[in-house]
Amino acid sequence: MKKRLENKPYFIILIGVFYLLSLVNQYYPILRVSDLTLPVALLLIAINVFLYIIFTFIFPKLLKYALLLLYLQMVYFFYGSLQDFLKDNINLLSRYRYLLPLLLGVGVIIWIALKRSSASFAKHFRYLNTLFIILVVIEVVRSITITATDGQSKLWFSQRKDLRINTAICDTCFKPDIYFVIFDGYTASRTLKEYWNYDNNGLDSFFRQNGFYYAWHSRSNYNSTPYSIGSILNMGYHAKRPNRKIDVVQFCKGIESVQTNSVCKILEKNNYKIINQSCFPLPNQKAPLTITYLTRKERILLAQTLWSRAMVDIGWNFPFLNRSSGHVAAQIARAKSNRLQVTKAYDSLLKISAQHYQQPVFVYAHFFVPHDPYFYDSTGKITPDSTWIHSRNAKERYLSQLKYTNTIIKDVVTHLKKEGNRPRVLIIQSDHGFRTYGNVALRPLEFNNLNAIYFPDKDYAQLYDSITSVNTFPVVFRKYLHAPIPLLKDSTIFLIK
Known part of the structure; x- marks a missing residue:
């Protein structure tokens, strides 16, 4: 076995296995082990096996250059992780103009060193093979653990020290249905009045006439959907704040906080039936709707590679790569999926x-809705699909879709106010506001959200005009479960988009 580890470049295959397993663990629950059977994953492994065969059986005299190949594989597979690390620590070096030449230079140095050397690299091979075997085993164990615990060990939200689920159980309380x-x-x-000069009194007065408490100065706590929803349903702020652009990994971290949220756990303890009609998984429940840009798992599997990261960051310099007919068709298909899910959510809720x-x-x-893509006009008529993927006139098209919303x-x-077999609490909110202002000075407007709450007894003494979303359910639980959950300071946290 020792001889094999010294003479065979198993690490050429193992690095691909390690990369894929680490992705599954990092992106859970969006990715699962079963996704490793997707064609793109199998292709990555097949390419690595082919390269192993070349160095082992076809050109064994070039075996030492397997070390150079390993370096190139590491650059390709883990470029995104390296760049993110540099952004957090040495931001200047993370720029493509510096990082790519540096990586190329290191590759050239390795090539020259291998070409000039006549030494045996048996110890290097043994070390690298052993290292990657250990790394793969660690990722397998992590995968088993994460699957068994359904990802609960990876939470990013802050566990409130003053929140005890058992203290929020009330056997004698009146328990209304709650629609969120x-x-x-x-x-x-x-904000519609300030930025669009649009008077939204038609909706505002509708809420008041129907007995809602309408928080005119309400704000969301985050400007990113999963972080906002995770904060609301955990009645607290996230323990960690991403200090770089929200990518798929960061997005998944937000989803995890929704999946194991405290609100659902408290309600289940109080004999509530949880019904999920959202795009996020809830405790013990899958998401019936899908987030379209996360459904392309092939894209997620390649998200951290050099090619994919470069296309996202600097691909706009190469329009022929990003604006091909296939690319446009895929964007339109995702937009169409969003539209169909609006209809599905409406029908299911009613x-x-x-x-x-x-x-x-x-x-x-x-x-x-009214989030982009903008496929409705103000009357609900479907606009031409060729306009869905363009950002031109976003301000006007957003307002049109909002009017239909x-x-x-x-x-x-x-429909929700129609009499049921028990009274209903209705919470009509938005996760954040409009975000395409194109002006840094207007970023605070991204938090200005919709917030209308209906209590059957119309006693709104615990609500206040400037309430932020994080305090929504503490108020509800204090009122209906007599739960001693203190309100938090109303704050907004800007996340880089």
């Missing part, structure tokens, strides 16, 4: 609201 309905990216009426459940229910529904909101509220 999110309209993604809906900005506050005050169907649920018409049913009578023996136990109280908590329903979380998520509508992907108002129609959806009114219709949803009207």
Whole structure:
């Protein structure tokens, strides 16, 4: 065995296995072990096996250059991780103009050193083979652990020291149905007036006439959907704040906080039936809707590679690579999926609201409007699909889709307010506001959100006009479960988009 480790470049294959397993663990629950059977994953392994065969059987005299190949594999597979590390520690060096020449220079030095050397590299081979065997085993164990615990060991949200789930159990309390309905990216009426010069009084007055408490100066706590929803459903702020652009990895961290949230756990302890009609998994429940840009798992598997990272960061310099007919068609297909899911969310929510459940229910529904892509005009008519993927006139197109979203909101509220077998608490919110201002000075506006809450008894003494989303459920639980959950300081945390 020792001789094999010294003479065979198993690390050429093992590095690909390690890369894929580490991705599955890092992106869980978006990626799972079963996704390693996807064609792109199998292709990566096949290429590595082919390279191993070349060095081992076809050109054995070139065996020492397997070390150079390993270096190139490391650069390709882990470029994104290296760049993120440099951004956090040596930002200047993370720029392509410096990093790529540096990596190329190191590669040239390795090549020259190998060419000039006549020494045996048996010890190097043994060390690298052993190292990657250990790394693969570690990732396998991590994968088993994460799957067994459903990712609960990887949480990023802050566990509130003053939150005890058992203290929020109330056997004698009146327990209404709770409907938590999110309209993604809906900005506050005050911002619509300030930035669009649009009077949204039609919706504002609708809420007031229907007995809602309308928080005019409400704000979201985060400007990123999973972080905002995770904060709301955990009634707390995230323990870690990403200090770089929100990529797929960071997005998944936010999703994890939703998947194991405290609100659902408390409600389950109080005999609530949890009904998920959102794009995020809840405790013991899968997401019935999908986040379209996360459904292309092949893209996620390659997200941290040199090629994929370069296309995201500097691909705009090469329009022929990003604007091919296939690329445009894929974007339109994802936009169409979003539109269909708006219809699905609407139909499912109305169907649920018409049913009578023996136990109280908590329903979380998520509508992907008025967030882009903008496929509705103000009347609900579908716009030409060729306009869905362009950012031109985003301000005007957002407002048009928002106007139609108002129609959806009114219709949803009207149905939810119909008499059921028990009274209902209705929470109509947005996760954040409009985010495409194109002006750094306007970034604070991204937090100005929609926030309308309905209590059956219309006693809103615990609500206040400037409430932020994180304090939504503490108020609800204090009122209906008599839970001693203190409110948090209302703060906003800007995440880099």
